[in-house]
Amino acid sequence: MKRVDxxxxxxxxxxxxxxxxxxxxxxxxTELSVLVLLxxxxxxxxxxxxxxxxxxxxxxxxxxRLLRSGHILPAVDVTSDHIDAxxxxxxxxxxxxAAAATLKANGFFVKFAQRAAQSRKLAAGQKILALxxxxxxxxxxxxxxxxxxxxxxxxxxxxxxxxxACLRQLPKPDVILLDVVLxxxxxxxxxxxxxxxxxxxxxxxxxxxxxxTREAVLKGLERGAAGYLTKPFHIDTLLTAxxxxxxxxGGGPPKPK
Numbered sequence: 001m002k003r004v005d006x007x008x009x010x011x012x013x014x015x016x017x018x019x020x021x022x023x024x025x026x027x028x029x030t031e032l033s034v035l036v037l038l039x040x041x042x043x044x045x046x047x048x049x050x051x052x053x054x055x056x057x058x059x060x061x062x063x064x065r066l067l068r069s070g071h072i073l074p075a076v077d078v079t080s081d082h083i084d085a086x087x088x089x090x091x092x093x094x095x096x097x098a099a100a101a102t103l104k105a106n107g108f109f110v111k112f113a114q115r116a117a118q119s120r121k122l123a124a125g126q127k128i129l130a131l132x133x134x135x136x137x138x139x140x141x142x143x144x145x146x147x148x149x150x151x152x153x154x155x156x157x158x159x160x161x162x163x164x165a166c167l168r169q170l171p172k173p174d175v176i177l178l179d180v181v182l183x184x185x186x187x188x189x190x191x192x193x194x195x196x197x198x199x200x201x202x203x204x205x206x207x208x209x210x211x212x213t214r215e216a217v218l219k220g221l222e223r224g225a226a227g228y229l230t231k232p233f234h235i236d237t238l239l240t241a242x243x244x245x246x247x248x249x250g251g252g253p254p255k256p257k
Contacts (some may be wrong), residue, residue, distance in 0.1 A: 010038050025112045122248070129173045134208065206229060206245065
């Protein structure tokens with residue numbers, strides 16, 4: 001495979017921006033990881049350096065797939081018909097070195113969930129059980145109310161002890177909505193532990209946070225998150241994300257194989 005020019009700068013097209021804002025996506029974790037790092041300012045070489053555990057070859061292959069699928073374009077080719085990634089992510093920067101500092105201060109908004117590999121149909125009387133890990137009691141209760149209205153059951157947890165208690169209960173949850181910032185534990189650490197535990201490692205997890213950086217979203221994807229939502233978000237978006245990762249009707253078609 002021919003290596004991608006390290007000096008090229010890529011930007012998101014309308015389709016690329018839509019993948020990170022529609023509440024559902026068919027892209028792989030690797031492709032999403034690369035997509036969230038593209039800011040329309042940084043070179044491929046800088047993206048490679050920020051890509052964490054992803055190797056140069058993996059990053060380059062993902063860039064080629066995203067380019068072929070129309071999710072990205074070289075920044076010099078972006079016209080008014082396309083959305084500039086810097087604007088989409090609410091980060092106005094003139095230099096790549098300033099991008100990280102700006103994003104840490106302001107964050108950016110993203111909402112996506114990976115489509116399940118297979119469609120799922122609930123049996124008569126069967127309900128989805130969601131574990132909502134959120135330390136804001138008002139938001140947690142609001143989510144529970146809307147989920148109940150949509151025919152789902154919920155368990156609520158706001159700290160480490162409550163998370164452990166909810167996970168010990170049977171049946172185990174079908175999906176976990178996980179706040180990043182919790183009073184006595186880091187959401188990314190919780191995600192990592194979930195992925196290491198045999199009983200719950202396959203449960204899809206959607207991360208939720210009030211502020212994010214590209215690095216934070218990358219961290220979630222690397223640890224196995226199936227989705228990422230920044231607050232505030234519409235409840236309809238959250239419901240769509242849940243149905244998407246579970247392969248239920250209303251969440252879009254299954255992820256292509």
